[in-house]
Amino acid sequence: MARPTQAIINLQHLRDNYQLAKGNSKLAYAVVKANAYGHGLVPVAQALSAADGFAVACIEEAIQLRESGITQAILVLGGGIDRSEWEAALKHDLEMVLHHSHQLATLTTDSRFGQLKLWLKIDTGMNRLGFRTAEAEETFKQCRQAGLNIKAIMTHFACADDLEKSKTKDQFDAFKRIYEQQLLHWPDLTLSSNNSAAVLSSENVNDHISRPGIMLYGSSPYISQSTTDRHFRSALKPVMTLKSKIVSTHWVNPGEGVGYGETQIVSQPTRVGIVAIGYGDGYPRSAPTGTPVWCNGQRLTVLGRVSMDMLCVDITDNSEGELANIEVGSEVELWGENINANEIADLCGTISYELFCQLTPRVKRVYINQ
Numbered sequence: 001m002a003r004p005t006q007a008i009i010n011l012q013h014l015r016d017n018y019q020l021a022k023g024n025s026k027l028a029y030a031v032v033k034a035n036a037y038g039h040g041l042v043p044v045a046q047a048l049s050a051a052d053g054f055a056v057a058c059i060e061e062a063i064q065l066r067e068s069g070i071t072q073a074i075l076v077l078g079g080g081i082d083r084s085e086w087e088a089a090l091k092h093d094l095e096m097v098l099h100h101s102h103q104l105a106t107l108t109t110d111s112r113f114g115q116l117k118l119w120l121k122i123d124t125g126m127n128r129l130g131f132r133t134a135e136a137e138e139t140f141k142q143c144r145q146a147g148l149n150i151k152a153i154m155t156h157f158a159c160a161d162d163l164e165k166s167k168t169k170d171q172f173d174a175f176k177r178i179y180e181q182q183l184l185h186w187p188d189l190t191l192s193s194n195n196s197a198a199v200l201s202s203e204n205v206n207d208h209i210s211r212p213g214i215m216l217y218g219s220s221p222y223i224s225q226s227t228t229d230r231h232f233r234s235a236l237k238p239v240m241t242l243k244s245k246i247v248s249t250h251w252v253n254p255g256e257g258v259g260y261g262e263t264q265i266v267s268q269p270t271r272v273g274i275v276a277i278g279y280g281d282g283y284p285r286s287a288p289t290g291t292p293v294w295c296n297g298q299r300l301t302v303l304g305r306v307s308m309d310m311l312c313v314d315i316t317d318n319s320e321g322e323l324a325n326i327e328v329g330s331e332v333e334l335w336g337e338n339i340n341a342n343e344i345a346d347l348c349g350t351i352s353y354e355l356f357c358q359l360t361p362r363v364k365r366v367y368i369n370q
Protein backbone atom coordinates (compact mmCIF):
# COMPACT_ATOMS: atom_id res chain seq x y z
CA MET A 1 0.00 0.00 0.00
CA ALA A 2 1.33 3.46 -0.91
CA ARG A 3 1.92 6.13 1.75
CA PRO A 4 -1.30 8.15 1.87
CA THR A 5 0.47 11.51 1.82
CA GLN A 6 -0.30 13.27 -1.44
CA ALA A 7 -0.58 16.71 -2.97
CA ILE A 8 -3.58 16.73 -5.27
CA ILE A 9 -2.95 19.33 -7.99
CA ASN A 10 -6.12 20.62 -9.65
CA LEU A 11 -5.04 21.72 -13.12
CA GLN A 12 -8.41 23.26 -13.99
CA HIS A 13 -8.06 25.61 -11.02
CA LEU A 14 -4.58 26.48 -12.30
CA ARG A 15 -5.98 27.36 -15.73
CA ASP A 16 -8.82 29.38 -14.18
CA ASN A 17 -6.36 31.34 -12.04
CA TYR A 18 -4.20 32.00 -15.13
CA GLN A 19 -7.22 33.50 -16.92
CA LEU A 20 -7.86 35.74 -13.91
CA ALA A 21 -4.16 36.68 -13.83
CA LYS A 22 -4.12 37.64 -17.44
CA GLY A 23 -6.51 40.40 -16.46
CA ASN A 24 -5.60 43.71 -18.04
CA SER A 25 -2.19 42.68 -19.33
CA LYS A 26 -1.84 42.07 -23.02
CA LEU A 27 0.35 39.06 -22.27
CA ALA A 28 1.09 37.07 -19.11
CA TYR A 29 4.14 34.89 -18.56
CA ALA A 30 3.31 32.27 -15.91
CA VAL A 31 6.02 32.15 -13.26
CA VAL A 32 6.87 28.46 -12.82
CA LYS A 33 10.26 28.69 -11.12
CA ALA A 34 11.16 26.45 -8.17
CA ASN A 35 9.29 23.46 -9.57
CA ALA A 36 6.23 25.64 -10.23
CA TYR A 37 6.21 26.70 -6.57
CA GLY A 38 6.32 23.03 -5.60
CA HIS A 39 3.43 22.02 -7.88
CA GLY A 40 5.59 20.30 -10.53
CA LEU A 41 7.31 22.27 -13.30
CA VAL A 42 6.50 20.18 -16.36
CA PRO A 43 2.89 19.14 -15.58
CA VAL A 44 2.03 22.73 -14.67
CA ALA A 45 3.57 24.15 -17.85
CA GLN A 46 1.92 21.47 -19.98
CA ALA A 47 -1.46 22.27 -18.43
CA LEU A 48 -0.99 25.97 -19.21
CA SER A 49 -1.04 25.50 -22.97
CA ALA A 50 -2.84 28.85 -23.23
CA ALA A 51 -0.05 30.71 -21.43
CA ASP A 52 1.78 33.36 -23.46
CA GLY A 53 5.07 32.32 -21.92
CA PHE A 54 6.80 31.10 -18.79
CA ALA A 55 9.28 32.63 -16.39
CA VAL A 56 11.84 30.51 -14.54
CA ALA A 57 14.72 31.36 -12.22
CA CYS A 58 17.60 29.68 -13.99
CA ILE A 59 18.81 28.03 -17.18
CA GLU A 60 18.39 24.51 -15.80
CA GLU A 61 14.66 25.06 -15.29
CA ALA A 62 14.33 26.57 -18.77
CA ILE A 63 16.10 23.63 -20.42
CA GLN A 64 13.91 21.18 -18.52
CA LEU A 65 10.87 22.92 -20.01
CA ARG A 66 12.27 22.88 -23.54
CA GLU A 67 13.26 19.22 -23.26
CA SER A 68 9.72 18.36 -22.19
CA GLY A 69 8.39 19.90 -25.39
CA ILE A 70 7.28 23.35 -24.20
CA THR A 71 7.34 25.68 -27.23
CA GLN A 72 6.09 28.96 -25.73
CA ALA A 73 8.45 31.79 -24.80
CA ILE A 74 10.60 31.06 -21.75
CA LEU A 75 12.17 33.89 -19.76
CA VAL A 76 15.12 33.22 -17.45
CA LEU A 77 14.72 35.72 -14.60
CA GLY A 78 18.31 35.45 -13.38
CA GLY A 79 19.76 35.85 -16.88
CA GLY A 80 23.09 34.23 -17.70
CA ILE A 81 25.71 33.61 -15.03
CA ASP A 82 28.55 32.93 -17.46
CA ARG A 83 29.20 32.61 -21.18
CA SER A 84 28.04 29.00 -21.34
CA GLU A 85 24.59 30.07 -20.11
CA TRP A 86 24.27 32.73 -22.81
CA GLU A 87 25.26 30.04 -25.33
CA ALA A 88 22.59 27.75 -23.90
CA ALA A 89 20.06 30.54 -24.22
CA LEU A 90 20.86 30.79 -27.93
CA LYS A 91 20.65 27.04 -28.39
CA HIS A 92 17.29 26.69 -26.60
CA ASP A 93 15.74 29.95 -27.80
CA LEU A 94 15.38 31.46 -24.32
CA GLU A 95 14.58 35.04 -23.40
CA MET A 96 17.07 36.36 -20.85
CA VAL A 97 17.09 39.04 -18.18
CA LEU A 98 20.03 41.44 -18.33
CA HIS A 99 20.48 42.97 -14.89
CA HIS A 100 24.21 43.65 -14.42
CA SER A 101 27.19 45.10 -16.24
CA HIS A 102 29.14 41.81 -15.96
CA GLN A 103 26.48 40.26 -18.18
CA LEU A 104 26.68 43.14 -20.62
CA ALA A 105 30.44 42.65 -20.81
CA THR A 106 29.95 39.02 -21.88
CA LEU A 107 27.18 39.84 -24.33
CA THR A 108 29.31 42.38 -26.19
CA THR A 109 32.01 39.78 -26.95
CA ASP A 110 30.08 37.90 -29.63
CA SER A 111 27.75 39.29 -32.29
CA ARG A 112 25.63 36.11 -32.15
CA PHE A 113 24.30 37.33 -28.80
CA GLY A 114 22.50 40.03 -30.77
CA GLN A 115 19.95 37.32 -31.66
CA LEU A 116 18.88 36.94 -28.03
CA LYS A 117 15.68 38.55 -26.78
CA LEU A 118 16.83 40.44 -23.71
CA TRP A 119 14.79 41.93 -20.86
CA LEU A 120 16.65 44.85 -19.34
CA LYS A 121 15.94 44.97 -15.62
CA ILE A 122 15.62 48.23 -13.72
CA ASP A 123 15.87 48.32 -9.94
CA THR A 124 12.97 50.48 -8.69
CA GLY A 125 13.61 50.02 -4.99
CA MET A 126 14.03 46.34 -4.17
CA ASN A 127 17.82 46.83 -4.25
CA ARG A 128 18.29 43.28 -5.41
CA LEU A 129 18.79 42.74 -9.16
CA GLY A 130 18.78 45.41 -11.84
CA PHE A 131 20.38 48.58 -13.13
CA ARG A 132 19.60 51.64 -11.05
CA THR A 133 17.18 54.11 -12.64
CA ALA A 134 20.03 56.63 -13.02
CA GLU A 135 22.07 54.07 -15.02
CA ALA A 136 19.22 53.16 -17.36
CA GLU A 137 19.88 55.62 -20.16
CA GLU A 138 23.59 54.79 -20.39
CA THR A 139 22.90 51.04 -20.26
CA PHE A 140 20.36 51.24 -23.07
CA LYS A 141 22.91 53.23 -25.09
CA GLN A 142 25.59 50.57 -24.58
CA CYS A 143 23.12 47.88 -25.64
CA ARG A 144 22.32 49.82 -28.81
CA GLN A 145 25.98 50.29 -29.63
CA ALA A 146 26.64 46.58 -29.08
CA GLY A 147 23.77 45.60 -31.41
CA LEU A 148 21.82 43.87 -28.67
CA ASN A 149 18.08 43.25 -28.94
CA ILE A 150 16.16 44.59 -25.93
CA LYS A 151 12.67 43.13 -26.14
CA ALA A 152 11.41 44.41 -22.79
CA ILE A 153 12.19 46.70 -19.94
CA MET A 154 11.24 45.10 -16.62
CA THR A 155 11.20 45.75 -12.92
CA HIS A 156 10.12 43.84 -9.83
CA PHE A 157 8.26 45.70 -7.09
CA ALA A 158 9.49 45.51 -3.51
CA CYS A 159 6.16 46.18 -1.76
CA ALA A 160 3.36 45.37 -4.19
CA ASP A 161 1.97 42.94 -1.61
CA ASP A 162 1.38 45.66 0.97
CA LEU A 163 -0.47 48.36 -0.88
CA GLU A 164 -1.29 50.40 2.21
CA LYS A 165 2.31 51.39 2.74
CA SER A 166 3.71 50.72 -0.71
CA LYS A 167 5.34 53.14 -3.08
CA THR A 168 4.48 50.87 -5.95
CA LYS A 169 2.63 53.45 -8.00
CA ASP A 170 5.49 55.98 -7.70
CA GLN A 171 7.98 53.28 -8.61
CA PHE A 172 5.92 52.31 -11.60
CA ASP A 173 5.63 55.90 -12.79
CA ALA A 174 9.41 56.41 -12.60
CA PHE A 175 9.94 53.14 -14.41
CA LYS A 176 7.40 54.05 -17.09
CA ARG A 177 9.17 57.35 -17.72
CA ILE A 178 12.33 55.43 -18.57
CA TYR A 179 10.32 53.23 -20.92
CA GLU A 180 8.76 56.22 -22.67
CA GLN A 181 12.14 57.91 -23.13
CA GLN A 182 13.56 54.75 -24.70
CA LEU A 183 10.67 54.25 -27.14
CA LEU A 184 12.41 56.73 -29.41
CA HIS A 185 15.30 54.29 -29.88
CA TRP A 186 13.41 51.00 -29.31
CA PRO A 187 9.91 51.42 -30.83
CA ASP A 188 8.95 47.79 -30.15
CA LEU A 189 10.02 47.87 -26.52
CA THR A 190 7.52 46.24 -24.12
CA LEU A 191 7.00 46.90 -20.45
CA SER A 192 6.85 44.26 -17.71
CA SER A 193 6.39 44.91 -14.02
CA ASN A 194 3.50 43.07 -12.47
CA ASN A 195 3.78 40.16 -10.08
CA SER A 196 0.56 38.72 -8.63
CA ALA A 197 0.00 41.52 -6.13
CA ALA A 198 0.40 44.17 -8.81
CA VAL A 199 -1.75 42.21 -11.29
CA LEU A 200 -4.55 42.06 -8.77
CA SER A 201 -4.37 45.81 -8.25
CA SER A 202 -4.11 46.53 -11.94
CA GLU A 203 -6.32 49.59 -11.79
CA ASN A 204 -3.11 51.30 -10.62
CA VAL A 205 -0.48 49.75 -12.84
CA ASN A 206 -0.86 48.54 -16.42
CA ASP A 207 1.98 46.77 -18.15
CA HIS A 208 2.31 44.78 -21.40
CA ILE A 209 3.65 41.48 -20.09
CA SER A 210 2.76 40.58 -16.52
CA ARG A 211 4.56 37.88 -14.51
CA PRO A 212 2.05 36.30 -12.12
CA GLY A 213 3.31 33.56 -9.83
CA ILE A 214 1.61 32.76 -6.52
CA MET A 215 -1.88 33.68 -7.68
CA LEU A 216 -1.73 30.97 -10.36
CA TYR A 217 -1.50 28.47 -7.53
CA GLY A 218 -4.58 29.96 -5.88
CA SER A 219 -2.93 31.77 -3.01
CA SER A 220 -3.30 35.45 -2.18
CA PRO A 221 -0.07 37.46 -2.36
CA TYR A 222 -1.27 40.10 0.07
CA ILE A 223 -0.18 40.65 3.64
CA SER A 224 -2.46 38.34 5.56
CA GLN A 225 -5.60 39.61 7.24
CA SER A 226 -5.73 42.79 5.14
CA THR A 227 -9.05 43.51 3.44
CA THR A 228 -7.41 42.96 0.07
CA ASP A 229 -6.11 39.59 1.21
CA ARG A 230 -9.55 38.46 2.35
CA HIS A 231 -11.05 39.60 -0.95
CA PHE A 232 -8.59 37.70 -3.13
CA ARG A 233 -8.52 34.63 -0.93
CA SER A 234 -12.07 34.00 -2.08
CA ALA A 235 -11.50 34.89 -5.78
CA LEU A 236 -8.57 32.52 -6.29
CA LYS A 237 -9.03 28.76 -6.55
CA PRO A 238 -6.63 26.61 -4.52
CA VAL A 239 -4.60 24.37 -6.82
CA MET A 240 -2.85 22.16 -4.26
CA THR A 241 -4.69 20.12 -1.65
CA LEU A 242 -2.20 18.47 0.69
CA LYS A 243 -3.64 15.44 2.36
CA SER A 244 -2.84 12.31 4.29
CA LYS A 245 -4.62 9.81 6.52
CA ILE A 246 -4.95 8.91 10.16
CA VAL A 247 -2.81 5.83 10.78
CA SER A 248 -3.37 5.37 14.52
CA THR A 249 -5.67 6.59 17.29
CA HIS A 250 -5.40 6.34 21.07
CA TRP A 251 -6.45 7.95 24.33
CA VAL A 252 -4.07 10.01 26.42
CA ASN A 253 -4.70 10.47 30.15
CA PRO A 254 -4.74 13.84 31.93
CA GLY A 255 -1.20 14.86 32.90
CA GLU A 256 0.44 12.97 30.00
CA GLY A 257 2.34 14.69 27.20
CA VAL A 258 1.90 14.34 23.43
CA GLY A 259 4.88 14.28 21.07
CA TYR A 260 8.57 15.23 21.38
CA GLY A 261 9.48 17.40 24.32
CA GLU A 262 6.05 16.88 25.93
CA THR A 263 5.30 20.44 24.92
CA GLN A 264 1.61 19.68 25.21
CA ILE A 265 0.40 18.10 28.48
CA VAL A 266 -3.28 17.28 28.25
CA SER A 267 -5.57 18.30 31.08
CA GLN A 268 -8.44 15.94 30.26
CA PRO A 269 -8.87 12.55 28.59
CA THR A 270 -7.84 13.25 25.00
CA ARG A 271 -8.24 11.12 21.93
CA VAL A 272 -5.31 11.59 19.59
CA GLY A 273 -5.15 10.78 15.87
CA ILE A 274 -1.76 10.26 14.26
CA VAL A 275 -1.51 11.62 10.70
CA ALA A 276 1.14 10.31 8.28
CA ILE A 277 2.79 13.61 7.43
CA GLY A 278 5.62 15.55 9.04
CA TYR A 279 8.46 17.92 8.35
CA GLY A 280 10.16 15.19 6.29
CA ASP A 281 7.36 15.81 3.82
CA GLY A 282 7.69 19.56 4.10
CA TYR A 283 4.85 20.17 6.53
CA PRO A 284 6.34 22.90 8.76
CA ARG A 285 7.71 21.85 12.13
CA SER A 286 6.92 25.36 13.28
CA ALA A 287 3.16 24.66 13.08
CA PRO A 288 2.06 25.18 16.69
CA THR A 289 -0.54 23.33 18.73
CA GLY A 290 -3.86 24.63 17.50
CA THR A 291 -2.95 24.74 13.79
CA PRO A 292 -6.07 23.63 11.91
CA VAL A 293 -6.46 20.54 9.73
CA TRP A 294 -9.65 19.33 8.03
CA CYS A 295 -11.14 15.88 8.52
CA ASN A 296 -14.58 14.59 7.60
CA GLY A 297 -16.11 18.03 7.35
CA GLN A 298 -14.63 19.34 10.61
CA ARG A 299 -11.72 21.52 11.64
CA LEU A 300 -9.41 19.69 14.03
CA THR A 301 -6.18 20.98 15.53
CA VAL A 302 -2.56 19.87 15.69
CA LEU A 303 -1.43 18.76 19.15
CA GLY A 304 2.21 18.92 20.28
CA ARG A 305 5.27 19.10 18.04
CA VAL A 306 5.23 18.05 14.41
CA SER A 307 7.66 15.13 13.94
CA MET A 308 9.54 14.10 10.81
CA ASP A 309 7.00 11.59 9.49
CA MET A 310 3.83 12.25 11.45
CA LEU A 311 1.88 14.70 13.51
CA CYS A 312 -0.82 14.38 16.16
CA VAL A 313 -4.27 15.91 16.02
CA ASP A 314 -6.84 16.24 18.74
CA ILE A 315 -9.87 14.13 17.79
CA THR A 316 -11.65 14.44 21.11
CA ASP A 317 -15.07 15.98 21.10
CA ASN A 318 -15.17 17.79 24.41
CA SER A 319 -18.92 17.65 24.82
CA GLU A 320 -19.72 14.23 23.37
CA GLY A 321 -16.65 12.10 23.95
CA GLU A 322 -14.80 11.05 20.82
CA LEU A 323 -15.63 12.31 17.33
CA ALA A 324 -17.68 9.42 16.02
CA ASN A 325 -16.58 9.46 12.41
CA ILE A 326 -12.81 9.78 12.75
CA GLU A 327 -10.93 6.51 12.66
CA VAL A 328 -7.78 4.94 11.26
CA GLY A 329 -7.99 5.57 7.52
CA SER A 330 -9.88 8.88 7.79
CA GLU A 331 -8.54 11.43 5.31
CA VAL A 332 -6.99 14.63 6.65
CA GLU A 333 -6.43 17.82 4.63
CA LEU A 334 -3.49 19.92 5.77
CA TRP A 335 -4.27 22.77 3.38
CA GLY A 336 -6.16 23.22 0.11
CA GLU A 337 -9.88 23.26 -0.57
CA ASN A 338 -10.97 23.71 3.05
CA ILE A 339 -7.95 25.07 4.90
CA ASN A 340 -6.31 28.09 3.28
CA ALA A 341 -2.53 27.69 2.97
CA ASN A 342 -2.12 31.32 4.03
CA GLU A 343 -3.78 30.52 7.36
CA ILE A 344 -1.17 27.83 8.04
CA ALA A 345 1.60 30.10 6.81
CA ASP A 346 0.51 32.87 9.22
CA LEU A 347 0.60 30.49 12.16
CA CYS A 348 4.08 29.36 11.17
CA GLY A 349 5.44 32.87 10.63
CA THR A 350 5.94 32.34 6.91
CA ILE A 351 4.16 32.73 3.56
CA SER A 352 2.32 30.21 1.42
CA TYR A 353 5.14 30.46 -1.19
CA GLU A 354 7.48 28.77 1.27
CA LEU A 355 4.98 26.12 2.32
CA PHE A 356 4.47 25.08 -1.30
CA CYS A 357 8.15 25.22 -2.27
CA GLN A 358 9.37 23.17 0.66
CA LEU A 359 7.17 20.13 0.02
CA THR A 360 9.61 17.30 -0.44
CA PRO A 361 9.73 14.73 -3.25
CA ARG A 362 8.34 12.13 -0.81
CA VAL A 363 4.93 13.75 -1.29
CA LYS A 364 3.42 12.27 -4.41
CA ARG A 365 1.90 14.90 -6.72
CA VAL A 366 -1.36 13.62 -8.18
CA TYR A 367 -2.73 15.65 -11.11
CA ILE A 368 -6.46 15.97 -11.67
CA ASN A 369 -8.49 17.69 -14.41
CA GLN A 370 -5.71 17.33 -16.96
Ligand SMILES: Cc1ncc(COP(=O)(O)O)c(C=O)c1O
Pocket residue numbers: 031077156194195196197211212213214215221
Ligand atom coordinates in the same frame (compact mmCIF):
# COMPACT_ATOMS: atom_id res chain seq x y z
C1 LIG B 1 11.15 38.78 -11.10
C2 LIG B 1 9.89 38.13 -10.63
N1 LIG B 1 8.75 38.36 -11.29
C3 LIG B 1 7.58 37.80 -10.90
C4 LIG B 1 7.53 36.98 -9.79
C5 LIG B 1 6.21 36.39 -9.36
O1 LIG B 1 5.82 36.90 -8.09
P1 LIG B 1 4.49 36.41 -7.38
O2 LIG B 1 4.68 34.97 -7.10
O3 LIG B 1 4.43 37.22 -6.12
O4 LIG B 1 3.38 36.67 -8.31
C6 LIG B 1 8.69 36.72 -9.07
C7 LIG B 1 8.64 35.87 -7.87
O5 LIG B 1 9.38 35.93 -6.96
C8 LIG B 1 9.92 37.31 -9.50
O6 LIG B 1 11.06 37.10 -8.85
